[in-house]
Amino acid sequence: MSRLCLFLLVTLFVGSSSVRHPKRFVINLDTPPDQRWNEVVEYHRDVIPGFIKAAQSYVPRQLLPIAFWVAGKLNRFFPDEYAGEIRGIARASGLPLGHIVSMNILYDILAFDRKHILDMGCTSIVAQNENGTIFHGRNLDYGLSDLLKNVTIIVDFTSGQGKGAKVVYSGVTFALSSTLLTGQNDAFTLSLNARYSGPYIYNIFMEFFTRFRTPVGFLLREVLASSKTYSEALNHLSNRHLFSPSFIIIGGRERGEGAIISRDRMHAADVRTLSNSTWFLVETNFDPWKKDSDKRRIAAQKVLTAMGQKALNADTMLKVLRTHPVRNNETLFSTVMSARFPLLMKNSTFIWD
Numbered sequence: 642m643s644r645l646c647l648f649l650l651v652t653l654f655v656g657s658s659s660v661r662h663p664k665r666f667v668i669n670l671d672t673p674p675d676q677r678w679n680e681v682v683e684y685h686r687d688v689i690p691g692f693i694k695a696a697q698s699y700v701p702r703q704l705l706p707i708a709f710w711v712a713g714k715l716n717r718f719f720p721d722e723y724a725g726e727i728r729g730i731a732r733a734s735g736l737p738l739g740h741i742v743s744m745n746i747l748y749d750i751l752a753f754d755r756k757h758i759l760d761m762g763c764t765s766i767v768a769q770n771e772n773g774t775i776f777h778g779r780n781l782d783y784g785l786s787d788l789l790k791n792v793t794i795i796v797d798f799t800s801g802q803g804k805g806a807k808v809v810y811s812g813v814t815f816a817l818s819s820t821l822l823t824g825q826n827d828a829f830t831l832s833l834n835a836r837y838s839g840p841y842i843y844n845i846f847m848e849f850f851t852r853f854r855t856p857v858g859f860l861l862r863e864v865l866a867s868s869k870t871y872s873e874a875l876n877h878l879s880n881r882h883l884f885s886p887s888f889i890i891i892g893g894r895e896r897g898e899g900a901i902i903s904r905d906r907m908h909a910a911d912v913r914t915l916s917n918s919t920w921f922l923v924e925t926n927f928d929p930w931k932k933d934s935d936k937r938r939i940a941a942q943k944v945l946t947a948m949g950q951k952a953l954n955a956d957t958m959l960k961v962l963r964t965h966p967v968r969n970n971e972t973l974f975s976t977v978m979s980a981r982f983p984l985l986m987k988n989s990t991f992i993w994d
Contacts, residue, residue: 666680675732683733689736692817716738741817763833777978778958786972828868833857871892886906889904901922925937975993
């Protein structure tokens with residue numbers, strides 16, 4: 642993609658609202674896990690105390706000590722690599738281990754059918770243009786968006802040293818979290834949308850069934866690190882047992898490689914894919930086989946339909962993402978990804994101030 646096109650992407654957004662790019666960091670996977678996030682934590686040291694204090698205000702005070710104590714005990718069940726990263730973040734930040742564990746499993750705790758304790762809503766779009774290029778658009782909406790803006794970052798996970806280092810995968814995440822809910826490698830792109838389904842007892846059952854080893858944000862990192870093709874990733878994401886329900890949106894490199902996976906805790910409840918007759922898929926936070934009146938989904942579909950497949954590119958995907966109410970008061974960031982154009986995420990991820 643030319644520098645001119647990237648410049649136009651930036652001016653398109655900046656001209657319409659106050660936006661900025663997230664800070665970008667490099668995490669070398671050859672570094673011991675408990676040292677990987679030191680630079681990230683140090684950069685955010687001044688804002689971490691205020692963020693933690695504000696985040697705790699969403700949990701009843703009498704429950705905090707119990708919740709953090711339990712969370713701290715869970716870290717030993719996580720995959721060794723991620724458990725080591727969490728211990729390192731806790732040590733570098735000076736925060737109790739339970740606080741950091743809670744940050745990393747927040748989605749898994751809250752993803753059940755309920756009156757929302759803390760809203761996490763998203764819009765994800767996977768679409769292909771007439772040339773077969775796949776574009777993956779994503780808005781992350783969060784009830785804590787004002788707090789998270791100062792700790793939202795882009796991370797390149799690399800392997801090798803010096804000039805021989807290469808990016809294995811990348812993602813958008815938060816300073817105290819080693820999980821990914823938005824990411825890409827050179828074969829596919831991923832985003833996770835919240836799905837609220839089933840009572841909380843189901844989450845508890847699956848936590849014991851999986852021995853606490855599969856928080857969904859760790860699964861997305863695992864798939865980005867290990868799956869070499871779109872098909873391999875689609876299969877893995879459809880069949881792995883999880884703590885909690887979710888929508889996982891995936892886009893590949895080739896024509897037709899795009900899907901919405903509606904995940905139950907045990908397996909996929911439904912998988913919808915791009916085809917010759919379906920050039921885009923839009924997911925918010927509702928089961929796609931059910932009728933809903935979600936204004937974000939309706940607005941996105943209207944803009945895409947009016948635009949037409951021929952006009953789809955990174956610029957026009959960004960236009961869809963900034964259309965009200967696809968972008969709303971709780972939208973934390975917007976990004977466009979394409980496995981064919983790995984630099985697109987860096988240049989088209991914007992935090993909304």
